[in-house]
Amino acid sequence: MQADSTWTDVTGGCQCGAVRYRLAAARWSADICHCRMCQKAGGAPFMAFVNGPVEAFVVSRGEIATFASSEIAERGFCAACGTPLTYRGRATGRVSVTLGSLDDPNAFPPNSQVGVESRLTWLEAALAAPASSTQVWLAAETIADVGNRQHPDHET
DSSP: OOSSEEEOSEEEEOSSSSOEEEEOSEEEEEEEEOOHHHHHHHTSSOEEEEEEEGGGEEEEESOOEEEOOSSSEEEEEOTTTOOEEEEEETTTSEEEEEGGGBSSGGGSOOOOEEOGGGOOTTHHHHHTSOOOOHHHHHHHTTOOOOOOOOOOSSOO
16 A cells, blocks of 8 residues: 555554544545654654545544644544544544554555654664564563553454
């Protein structure tokens, strides 16, 4: 799949499974936002989103709680587990869905970045730092079992 194209059968949801959604066929594109508001909302150096028309975003289970993070936008999240799910401009008719909440986060490679004035100065060096898999890290920490309570990356 490529960014900025027509998509079908894309699903996602929160970490606990209380909220599930699907993206209907529409024009979607992905980006990364480095703005300070996204950093705080995601508790991360940046947030990555796929953007499309609000009518093409369908909640199939549960309800999305919202927080009006500014005069122009609201952010949606799962009230049970706190997973950030959406960003919706109040007057735009568009919704942005967090890439990390998709069942296949690789489905929409970001093709632009915004809010770069707030990009963290150490981000590039951190992404170039030595890397290892989760399994290697768990073994090094002598953790035999995580006890995963996360909802699976598919409809149930």
